[in-house]
Amino acid sequence: MVMGNEKDLKKTALYEEHKKMNAKMVPFAGWEMPVQYANIIEEHLTVRNKAGLFDVSHMGQIFVSGKDSLSFLQKLVPQDISKLIQEKAVYTQLINTEGGIIDDLIIYRLDENRFLLIINASRIDEDVKWLLSNQKDLDVSIDNQSNNLSMIALQGPVASDILENLGLTKENQPKRFFIKETKLSNNDVLVAGTGYTGEDGFEIIVKNEEVGKLWVELLSKGEKFGLKPIGLAARDTLRLEAGLFLYGQDMTESTTPVEASLVWTISKDKKEDYFGKDKILSQINQKNESKRLVGFKMLDKSIPRHDYRIYINNEDSGVVTSGGVAPFIGENIGLGYINTDKPTAIGTKIDIMIREKLHPAEIVKRPFYTHN
Amino acid sequence: MTTDMTKVLCTKSHEYLIKEGNTLKIGVTDFAVEQLGDVVFIELPEVDSSFKKGDIFGTIESVKAASELYIPVSGTVIEINEKVVEQPELINNDCFGEGWLIKVKDFKEAEIAEAMTYDEYKEFIEEEEH
Numbered sequence: 186m187v188m189g190n191e192k193d194l195k196k197t198a199l200y201e202e203h204k205k206m207n208a209k210m211v212p213f214a215g216w217e218m219p220v221q222y223a224n225i226i227e228e229h230l231t232v233r234n235k236a237g238l239f240d241v242s243h244m245g246q247i248f249v250s251g252k253d254s255l256s257f258l259q260k261l262v263p264q265d266i267s268k269l270i271q272e273k274a275v276y277t278q279l280i281n282t283e284g285g286i287i288d289d290l291i292i293y294r295l296d297e298n299r300f301l302l303i304i305n306a307s308r309i310d311e312d313v314k315w316l317l318s319n320q321k322d323l324d325v326s327i328d329n330q331s332n333n334l335s336m337i338a339l340q341g342p343v344a345s346d347i348l349e350n351l352g353l354t355k356e357n358q359p360k361r362f363f364i365k366e367t368k369l370s371n372n373d374v375l376v377a378g379t380g381y382t383g384e385d386g387f388e389i390i391v392k393n394e395e396v397g398k399l400w401v402e403l404l405s406k407g408e409k410f411g412l413k414p415i416g417l418a419a420r421d422t423l424r425l426e427a428g429l430f431l432y433g434q435d436m437t438e439s440t441t442p443v444e445a446s447l448v449w450t451i452s453k454d455k456k457e458d459y460f461g462k463d464k465i466l467s468q469i470n471q472k473n474e475s476k477r478l479v480g481f482k483m484l485d486k487s488i489p490r491h492d493y494r495i496y497i498n499n500e501d502s503g504v505v506t507s508g509g510v511a512p513f514i515g516e517n518i519g520l521g522y523i524n525t526d527k528p529t530a531i532g533t534k535i536d537i538m539i540r541e542k543l544h545p546a547e548i549v550k551r552p553f554y555t556h557n
Numbered sequence: 558m559t560t561d562m563t564k565v566l567c568t569k570s571h572e573y574l575i576k577e578g579n580t581l582k583i584g585v586t587d588f589a590v591e592q593l594g595d596v597v598f599i600e601l602p603e604v605d606s607s608f609k610k611g612d613i614f615g616t617i618e619s620v621k622a623a624s625e626l627y628i629p630v631s632g633t634v635i636e637i638n639e640k641v642v643e644q645p646e647l648i649n650n651d652c653f654g655e656g657w658l659i660k661v662k663d664f665k666e667a668e669i670a671e672a673m674t675y676d677e678y679k680e681f682i683e684e685e686e687h
Contacts, residue, residue, distance in 0.1 A: 225620045226595050418621055422641050488598050510597050510620055517598075540600070540616060 197242035198335050198393040199400055201551040206414060213417055214307040216243040220503030221416035228419035229512045231384055233556070235411030236341030238403055238422055241304035241381075245331040246390060247316065250299040254325040254436035258292065258300060260319060260459050263442060265452035274379055275361045276450055279312060284461030284468075285438040286445065288312050288432065291379055293364040301364070303336075303388070305432045335396035339403065339412075340423075340557070343447070347407040348376070349386060358413075361385065370402050381420065383427025384556055416438050425518065426511040428480055428552030434491055435478065435506045435520050444522070445479040446551075450488040476503065476522040477529050480551035481537075489519035489537045496536040496543055502527045505537060511553055518553050519546075560653035566669065567678035568629045573653065574672060581664055584627065584657040585617060585648065593619040596645040597678060600660060601637040608632065609659075610668050615658065617648070626653050630663035630668040 200505055203210065208219035214381030219240060221228060231237050249258060251304030258266045264277035271294055279287040280311060280351055286306040293301040304312050309331050318329045351370055359365045364377040375390040391399055404412060412551055421431070436445045443451075451465060468474040476529055483489060514550040519537070524528050531550050536543035567573045568659045571589035590596070590639070598618040608614055608628045615626040637659050641647050648656035673681060 221594070224595060422620060486598060487600075488623065490623060512620075 186282060195243075197240055198396045199240045199242065202397060202400055203414075204242065208414070208416060209416070212306070214243055216306060218243060219414070219416045220418045222414045223492070225416070225422065226510075226512045227420045228415045229422050231411065231413045231422055232341045232384060232419065233513045235413075236339060236347055236386070236407060237382075237415035237419070237546070238400070238407065239338040239340065239412055239415050240333040240335075240400070241338050241388070241420075242393075242396065245304040245306060245309040245312065245329070246334045246336070247249070247300075247304060247313065247440075248295075248299065248304040248328040248330060249302060249316070249321070249325060250296075250328070251325040252298050253325045254298045256457075257319065257323050257325045259455075259457040261316070263451040263455070263459055263462070263465060264292070265455040265457075267457075268292075268452070269441060271296060272359070272363050272365060273353040274364055274377060277545045278436075279315060279452070280282075280459065280465070281315075281438060281443070282460050283449075284441040284443075284464030286432075286436045286440055286442060287315055287438060289432050289436065291377075293375075295364065295366065295375075303379075324536045325453065328423075333393060334390055335393050335429075337389045337391070337396065337400060337403065338380050338382075338386065339389065340380045340382040340384045340415075341412075342384065342413075343410040344384070344386040347403065347410050347412055349466060350406045350410070351402065352521055355444055359387070372397060372399055373524055374399075381427075381429055382423040383429065383552060383554055384423075388497065416477045422509060422512060425507050425509055425511055426513055426552075427522070428554075430478075430520065430530070431507055437549075440476075440478075441465055441468060441474065444474045444476050444478065472525075475525055477525050478506070478522055479529050479548045479550050480553060481519050481521065481535060482553070483517040483519075483537065484545040484547055485519070487539050488517045489521075489539070489544075489546070494538040495521050495523060496538060497523070497527045499536075499543075500527075501538075502535070508537075516553070516556050518549075520551075559578075562653075562675045565670035565675045566629075567675060567681075568672055569681065570627045572627060572668065573675075574629050575643035575653070576669065577660075578680075579662060581630060581632065581661045581669070582657050583614075583659050583661060584652055585626065586678065587652055588651045588678075590614060590649055593617065593621075593624070595620055597674045598623075599641050599645045599648065599658070601642060601649050602634050604634055604637060606634050607663075608634070626658070628661070629672055630664040632663065634659050635662050637657070638658040
């Protein structure tokens with residue numbers, strides 16, 4: 186991947202903290218980010234068994250407010266945002282006029298007329314451009330706070346105990362897919378019960394100036410619970426094992442949410458019009474999409490990787506979009522697109538072309554891993 | 558068993574070779590292993606296959622990526638380390654010892670002479686990093 190000149194890379198407000206902990210830093214989506222602090226597999230297992238702390242400040246935060254906020258957002262995503270009660274969050278996608286995915290995101294309803302959109306770092310510019318171009322004469326303000334806010338993800342089975350140890354009692358913590366505006370160690374924060382690891386946990390949004398001391402305090406008060414800082418490499422293996430998609434690999438502007446097997450995130454009874462609605466509904470109702478995302482596991486010891494070809498009955502039938510080792514379940518797994526003139530059912534035997542040889546694999550249920 | 562590092566020769570692509578009588582033991586260097594992190598998969602050639610210096614003789618995969626292995630000398634493979642195929646972590650634990658990859662015969666002495674000593678290799682790495 187070519188990410189431009191290293192000198193142009195942005196640094197998060199936690200850059201010095203990562204350096205202090207000897208993190209290996211790499212370019213990611215225009216940012217210089219910690220890829221690992223120690224050993225990737227150990228970091229992965231720490232999050233599954235205890236808890237991990239991630240700097241995800243590269244991600245974008247956009248606040249949408251004004252009395253037309255709801256109708257503005259309804260036009261942009263296939264989820265029915267009118268059903269979002271206050272403090273609730275939903276996973277959805279920004280869709281272009283062709284039904285393609287501009288970005289995937291979580292929308293949090295902070296208030297009747299105030300929403301927070303958490304978006305991918307690599308898509309901030311595109312998303313903002315798209316939101317602004319649809320603002321028209323609506324009473325809606327689009328406030329991109331990505332450069333002023335930092336975000337820390339606290340993920341794992343003991344995440345809730347750690348927040349409690351920082352003074353945020355369990356009754357005051359947001360439930361899964363909820364968000365709260367609260368205080369954490371005297372800092373004004375937004376705490377959301379969301380994440381990208383397949384574990385219970387939280388994403389904490391705080392001002393850049395305050396994130397350093399919060400990060401240090403979380404690590405010190407979380408130490409007795411086994412909390413460790415976790416880099417982007419383990420974040421990637423964790424999200425893949427949990428069957429979560431990476432924008433730019435598993436979905437792009439040329440894949441629809443139906444093709445990406447995200448039908449479960451589409452409100453079928455949504456009355457309002459939204460971009461790509463005709464295409465999306467036609468693909469759902471007529472099952473006429475030409476490719477479909479599946480999850481698979483290898484049946485030998487080989488490792489599938491991004492861009493490897495998928496074969497069925499010796500015919501080139503698709504492409505791997507994400508692949509790698511799944512350290513907790515102990516399998517080598519992947520996500521990929523298969524042409525719908527081929528079988529895509531769970532249990533279908535497929536092959537992955539790795540260095541000019543076919544290696545056996547099988548389509549399996551996603552997610553590959555679910556906690557408890 | 559500790560390796561006598563004065564007998565270890567290295568390449569710029571981070572393979573090493575150690576001469577043991579008429580055969581050469583080949584593997585990846587400690588620096589390469591440190592860069593890779595956990596080795597999770599290794600693919601080695603068939604016994605009896607022949608290579609020219611610089612050919613790809615196998616693949617080593619870490620969590621992050623797959624990397625090709627380049628043979629430092631021309632020759633014929635007489636043995637592969639079946640144990641590292643089963644337990645790739647041996648490469649992380651002891652790359653010069655239990656984590657060796659292949660043994661080769663029918664090599665040319667002149668090609669061995671082109672490799673760096675371990676001390677030269679360490680200097681090479683330091684220059685690379687600056």
